[in-house]
Amino acid sequence: SQQGEEDPQALSIQEGENATMNCSYKTSINNLQWYRQNSGRGLVHLILIRSNEREKHSGRLRVTLDTSKKSSSLLITASRAADTASYFCAAPGNQFYFGTGTSLTVIP
């Protein structure tokens, strides 16, 4: 029972472009979280959006949440080569599950 599935699976863009990743989940949530994982490293928390919030910003990150559609999106603006990583969403329910992630490649 995956709670948090990312789309697309892979994304390749040029440096300076924006990157958008989507997440869908199945049941009602208290919050939704996005994480980044650089190759060979542990996950790092990026941003948490509560169920009563519709949009949240953190630096070049913008997260939206649509509870009626059970979906969220992560926008990275003005991407940099250092943004190359895998991005995961998690919509914690009774247990904490992650999806398979979106692999983002930013080409210098």
Added chain:
Amino acid sequence: NAGVTQTPKFQVLKTGQSMTLQCAQDMNHEYMSWYRQDPGMGLRLIHYSVGAGITDQGEVPNGYNVSRSTTEDFPLRLLSAAPSQTSVYFCASSVGGRETQYFGPGTRLLVL
């Protein structure tokens, strides 16, 4: 604060051997969990704990045991290693089961 630490960083086992993966956190977090990550599979929850003395199974618990005798430590035991347990193992902790998770650097396990 060291955050979440895991040892060892890398381990090679033979089929049938047992071992314990160590995980410790110094943030006084009640919730701790173990995940395994395989190529193309994302992270899968093995076991988790909501506090000292309380553990529960995740989605892939078979072949693994856990215990939580203190708030700080949450070791993962492989009872009889199998090649299917070759993976990268991550430990994580958080204030609560639905809050931000803090991850350790991972343990790479190879079972021959």
